[in-house]
Amino acid sequence: MTRSFPEERDDPMRDFLVTAQGEAARIEIMVKTWGGDGLDAFLAELAEGFRGWIGTRTWRxxxxxxxxxxxxxxxxxxxxxxxxxxxxxxxxxxxMTTIHAPGEDMRSLAIEMRTFLGSDPL
Structure with missing residues (x-):
């Protein structure tokens, strides 16, 4: 986690490196967010919907x-x-697709993401 503009201590922009690796490829992309863009909240909503939902929910x-x-x-x-x-x-x-048990597994993922996004950037 890094600051997009390190000289601005109150800047909400956060960058973090995402790496995906498979047998044939390794992809790295620096992701820019505005304070995490609500990814942790999106995951928390999925966890609360453990009984299910219809269709696809998306985040970007x-x-x-x-x-x-x-x-x-x-x-x-x-x-x-x-x-x-x-x-x-x-x-x-x-x-890449990952599979998670609804409820507690999703809740743990949301908490881990909230912890990561809330960490003090360099």
């Missing part, structure tokens, strides 16, 4: 370089994380 970072789509599939929640280039003419993107 300030510049759209990180996206998250959530679907409730009964006994689990499917989170599809997307990493996207910031340049509109460059259509490279990477997606």
């Amino acid at each position: 970072s300030l510049d759209g370089d990180l996206t998250l789509a959530a679907e409730h599939a009964g006994s689990y929640v499917r989170l599809t994380w997307g990493l996207h280039d910031r340049f509109p003419d460059d259509e490279r993107h990477f997606e």
